[in-house]
Amino acid sequence: MTRIFDDPADFADDQLAGFLDLYADRVRGVHGGVVSHRGERPQVAVVIGGGSGHYPAFCGTVGPGLATGAVVGNIFTSPSAAQAYSVGKAANQGRGVIFSFGNYAGDTINFGIAAERLRAEGIDTRIVVVTDDVASSDTEEERRGIAGDFTVFKVMGAAAAEGLGIDEVERLGNAANAATRTLGVAFSGCTMPGEEEPLFSVPEGHLGLGLGIHGEPGIRDVPMLPARDLAALLVDDVLKNTPAGAGRNVGVILNGLGTTKYEELFLLWRHIAPRLRDAGCELVEPEVGELVTSLDMGGCSLTLMWLDDELDALWRADAYTPAYRKAGAPVAALREPTADELADAEAVVTAPVAGEAGRRMAGTVRAALAAVESVIRENEHELGRIDAVAGDGDHGRGMVKGVTAATARIAECGDDVGGGWLLQQAGQAWAERAGGTSGVLWGAALESLGRHLGDTADSYPASTVAAGAREFAATIQLLGGAEPGDKTLLDALLPFVDELERRVGDGADLAEGWTAAAGIATGRARETAELRPRIGRARPLAEKSLGTPDAGATSMALVLTAVGTVLTSGEENA
């Protein structure tokens, strides 16, 4: 729906005033439209136009290498002959004027009258009509002009910028039109400024094949298609209309009509490009985007211009306008990375050689993760139940996915790597597969713990592990932005780390300190799980990043307890 306007009747003039303010450094307004500032040498004036509502057609493509002027009519309405005459006269640089526009009755008449008036004043004036829409008629003379406007204007704009004379520019424009074919589809209608209802509509779940850019009748309504099938429809129908004697090279436009977004067009292009190539086409500098729109209409069109050598060069030429800018130089100056650079970018970081202590730690890490996987699987349902009180109930599932990915990843690692490396690998796998913010935090915390411990120390005394636990918690605090009391896993983790540090500082061994601290965490988690959700506005990060507060503390306590059991049994085994 069109939402921004003052008096809807003045929409076309009002938007033009804004356009002229914005681009005052390169165009000037004249009665009826827009004229480009002049280049170094006089050139044939290519004056395009038609109704408003099609931006960037028409004034958005005025500038070096494209149109010299644009006549701007009311929305979807031909400009008057007086407007076309005025713009043509202002655009003329002494080398003649070519009017070019899509084949609609009003435009044909008004530009025709303007041309007569200019000729009567001695200004050589020609007319090149665009007739690209294969859906509108079987005969070229009766076809409408739609997105193929752009290919024709582009060719003439480039030819005029090269300094060619009016006969040549006219001839090339007609050649471009003869080589251009478009088929469009509409998904939804467009709404005129000030109106509540669209100008026309497409039946729900359908697309209008061949619908015109002002809602003119199409060929038929067909049920909406997946992108792959839509691409096939467009490509095959346009190719059916290949001009006689056409070569392999084609300039291509996949044009969006307004509401259809660039991402949708790219998705469609993914199917269109290979289908065209399979049909033997060589795609020359394709354009995917909005070139001829129809207010907020939903839909798109595919345009092919078959290129001979002349058209090929003009299609590739540089242009610089408000809406369409093309310059070969910046792209030509780029290069793909060298083999060395690629190797750098893709270098897989390999495990450092682990010392004896590091390799011993690897055994503990494997045992601990196995125990964690086991306890998490046992409690998956209960964690989901707690989470569902205030969240979406997927915490158990997420934890299972994370820890399963972690144990699978370390199972792939060789026996000679250290525990620090295993923790880093486990963390990366956990983050990638668990999904959600708590999965990312668990993964990052494990990774930072592993990096902190490393694999090259001579030994891993309890104080080193306690410092690692602090690092683990700090990573979660830093990335998650939550604070104690926000009802997150920190409410179990931080008391655990505090107690572990205190016990180890007092001389306790690791298993003993860990087990005691895990007991504290379990108590806190129970309190947290039972508390009602905190009232009031949480900080945005805490709110978003730790959306499953109750269950998060509980799963943390379960993990810590399971690891404690492993550490204890490990000491007993040692």
Place this chain on the structure above:
Amino acid sequence: MTRIFDDPADFADDQLAGFLDLYADRVRGVHGGVVSHRGERPQVAVVIGGGSGHYPAFCGTVGPGLATGAVVGNIFTSPSAAQAYSVGKAANQGRGVIFSFGNYAGDTINFGIAAERLRAEGIDTRIVVVTDDVASSDTEEERRGIAGDFTVFKVMGAAAAEGLGIDEVERLGNAANAATRTLGVAFSGCTMPGEEEPLFSVPEGHLGLGLGIHGEPGIRDVPMLPARDLAALLVDDVLKNTPAGAGRNVGVILNGLGTTKYEELFLLWRHIAPRLRDAGCELVEPEVGELVTSLDMGGCSLTLMWLDDELDALWRADAYTPAYRKAGAPVAALREPTADELADAEAVVTAPVAGEAGRRMAGTVRAALAAVESVIRENEHELGRIDAVAGDGDHGRGMVKGVTAATARIAECGDDVGGGWLLQQAGQAWAERAGGTSGVLWGAALESLGRHLGDTADSYPASTVAAGAREFAATIQLLGGAEPGDKTLLDALLPFVDELERRVGDGADLAEGWTAAAGIATGRARETAELRPRIGRARPLAEKSLGTPDAGATSMALVLTAVGTVLTSGEENA
């Protein structure tokens, strides 16, 4: 609504595949996103990113002078740390990596983890977070990043392209963010691929002030405003947030969110630009268009970046990416027309000096047009009634408007001009004011008749006038594209011309021949008005250009008869 997709779950990957195919000459795909091909010299890698659905953010602005790489997450979802790490590593050219993104929890966490991983591999990695949305929080740290992403990325991209070191690029990025403020409004929600209902909605007839680009809560809903008031709201609220110590120069973005069209944005710009200037701002190379979108969301935002000398130069710098291309040179090479050129373009065509016969004809033309105005006014209602049978009933009104404008225009012409000139003036006025295709045809036909007769002949014998009538009819045939029998004014006009030529050829004087021929026209018009509309498909031009066929022939006959009366009484007076 998002319409083009295959499996909605794969939308982000599928669209990226199309993008990579399209721009294979300048970017390459890597795990997690896109990396620019390399320039001549290694530069600091500016790696931007976030979820999909915001095109051209983020991959559309990768290229010389802007981002070095973009991480591409799922729709409205942060990319994973593994994706960000992969793109950062591939983008690194040995001079370090700066991750930059809008301030959202998921992005902060994932880019943070990726940065840690890169640093662990010895790659200097920095983070610049964008926090421009003044509606989202009172404190900078908690503000979201929206369209201000672009100003920050642009500044860093230009700084990196200049070859500055990572400390400098980071400093300038943070300075750009500190100098940037945005306020957005939403008119309508956006729809995820495969969904029928929008993700959120704005109450009918309202706009959501400060709504986030994923539908996050705004400040409040306010009733929809005319463009002038909407501009005032945006400008005043952004200016209220002017940073301390800001100067006069501002880079400006008026950003469209998806469904809001360029023409609407230009219309809004018409009010925004003067209001900013009135507030003392110097507008530096403003951008109006889509830079950060939100699928098919309706709405827009205003971003200001207050520029010191450093930021000013970087904002103005050239850039060349798929979606954003800027080059000063083509515009700098343009010039406004000289005074002579302007005089040529604006030269008013003056009446040629009329001979005696031409001046005598002027009297007949004035009398004839007065008689035509009188008979058309008398028959306005009847013409409307006939037209309403198959058309929109406005033919009488249109004829009155046309002839009234014509008589008013010739009343302004001096007594020394000829009848040929008066007919040309009358025709131009008629076409401009009557509206509709029949008005344009009447105007063009009168103009060509006047041009045919001219004002310099020694006499105007009946044969000259008959040839002029043929010219009058030929103009309508040529411009309108209709044929006899299409139920248009030609069905009265052509028999008239045939009969006039025949009578004059047989030696009749003008008044006699004209009156007899007008009688034939009246008879044919009556038949035409009584016939049922022709069944079958009319040619498009005939159908469109002559939409009021019955009434058109009738008004033609009325005019011809009235002119005949004037000619007869003129001969009697002579």
